[in-house]
Amino acid sequence: MRVIMFDIDTLRADHMGCYGYGRDTTPVMDSVAEEGVCFDRYYCPNAPCLPSRASLISGQYGIHNGIVGHGGTAADMRLQGESRGFTDLMSENGLFMQFRRAGFHTVSFSTFAERHSAWWFNAGFHECFNVGNRGGESAEMVTPHVLDWLERNGEEDNWMLHVHYWDPHTPYRTPADYESHFQGTPLPDDWITDDIFREHLLHIGPHCANEINMWNDDTFPQWPKHPGRLEDREAAKHLIDLYDDGVRYTDDNIGMVLDYLKSHGLYDENLAIIITADHGEDLGEFGVYGEHGMADEPVCRIPMIIRWPGVEGGKRVTGFHDNVDLLPTVQELLGTQTFGNYRYDGVSFAAALREGKDCSRPCEVLTQCAHVCQRSVRFDNYIYIRTVHGGYHLLPDEMLFDLEADPHEQHNLAEERPELCARGARMILDWNDEMMKTSAYDADPMWTVMREGGPEHCRGHLEAYLDRLAGTPREYGIPLLKEKYSYWSRGEQ
Incomplete structure (x- = not known):
């Protein structure tokens, strides 16, 4: 068996064809979705980059593993403490260690560990290829290393490749000679009207139309396509076009890797493919452009596509799942065992893959503490958002949105539907109580962030x-x- 995992930064699920997007952004990934299982309501429970991958690797929510932000105490994985043996339990039980324990030769092509000083991310890999740009690289710097490795080793059995692409992440950075697929074509959902954009020009807070570069409108010569500010509605469309180009460019590079496998007879029934992301992106929601700074639907809903040997393809899973579920799922699929007394928060969805069984949760609790301090809950058609620190946006403390009727979160229903707000608040409270009952630590790390001065990107x-x-x-x-x-x-x- 061979496994390749495409870990794509900032890939917003609803900008993919297999999730209903009207642009041809992801033809290669869509083809994998047709052969595999596509999860419709899959989330990163801790956004953005560092907290999300901490949950992915540890199989634990940030309230347990300690990472909910990008700086301060809450940007480091919690130490195991007195019970630690010669090695720590998180490293021994992490996602990639499952493949190593199952006898796979494990390889990562990623700069993530260096970008965030998150060296725990590399636990379980035999080889790590770091091109050295700390997330500033484009796919053309990564793909040749993947193809070279496959040329030298692809015929071997039992390898697992982790391939990490950054291209949908701001700043949007497709190469200068990459021809846009979308400039000059209309948006499938042109929801940003002239009136809405005029409101966006008056928005207060980072990464708004006047300050794409978070706190100012600076531009950078190494990223000439990425604007510093948006002057008009057409400029807003242009920014979304750039994002979609980044998604398509990533898809093109995934296509190069899969084409190599196909041309060398390696794309067969024994090849597993996993496609996912760390988080999505706000593209005008809340007046925010080109950032992943909220605990909302566009940021926290991510793709999960799995093509696995012996699993019937062409299926969709509709229930709530999140990225802590992948680790126990892989463990069950590979038949590996938990090392020591380690606790996963995730629930395996192997039975959903194999038998179509419902393994989902009734709701998803989402946390963001890098740009704002928010805790949200996704249930039924709704998302309920509690804001503790709004990251210098003028956000209400409570927000409620009907995502079926209002996918871009424009109409806050909190005053109209207090009973739903009460329901959402109770879900968050119950979840928090259950998490703290099973925590070895006294503090909810969200409040550690607040005590240390608020979200890192605001300090x-x-x-x-x-x-x-x-x-x-x-x-x-x-x-x-x-x-x-x-x-x-x-x-x-």
Whole structure:
């Protein structure tokens, strides 16, 4: 058996053809979905990059493994402490270690561990290829190494390749000579009207139309396609086109790898393919462009496509699942055993693959503490979002959206549907209680982030941002920000 896992940064599920998108962004991945099993409501429970992959590798939510943010204490995997033996249990039980324990030769093509000082990510790999750009690389820097490895080793049996592509991640960076597939063609869902975009121009907060570069409108010569600001609605469309180009460019490179396997007789019934992402992207939702800074649907819903030997293809799984479920699923499929007294939060969905059995949860609780501090719950057709720190966006403390009627989260139903807000709040509270009952630590790491000064990407930026707003049409936000974030504006972080 051979396994290849495509780990794609910032791949928003609803911008893929197999998830209903109207543009031809993912023809190669769509073809894999036709041969495999596609999960419709699959989530990263801890967004964005570092917390999501911590959950993926550990099989634990951030409230247990400790990683919910991008800086401070909550950006490090919790130490096992007194019970630690010669090696720690997380490293011995992580996702990639399952393949190694099952006898696979494991190889990663990724810069992720270096980008986030997350060296635990490499546990279980025999080989790690790091092109050295810390996530700034494009696929043409990665794919040749994958093809070279396959040329030298592909005929061997029992290998597992982890191939990590960054191209949908901001800054959008397809090569200068890469011809756009989408510039000049209409968006499938042109929901950003002139009126909505005028509102976006008045939005307060990072990564808005006036500050694509988070806190300012700087541009960079190494990424000439990526704009610093959006002047008009057409510019907003252009940014979404760039994102879709990044998705298509990734798909093109996956196609090169799969074409190699096909041309060398390696694309057979014994080849497993896993396609997933760490998180998605907001592309205008909440007035935010080109960022993954909320615990909302566009950021937290991710693809999961699995083609596995012996599993009937062409099926869809509709229930709620998230990325902590992959580890126990792989463990069951490979027949590996848990090492020591280690606890997974995930639930195996192997029976869903093999037998079509419903292994789903009734809801999904989602956490984001890198750009904002939010905890959300996804249930039925709704997402309920509680904001503790809005990352200097002027967000309500409670938000509720009917995603079937309002997929871009424009109409907050919190005041109209208090009974649903109460239901969502209770789900989060019950989940939090259950997580803390089984935690070896006293603190919920979300509150560690708050005690250490709030989300990492906001620390130290408020005063300069207030100065930037002065004398502009957004000056109205200065007193509102000072009132809402008075603790931080007094410099007490």
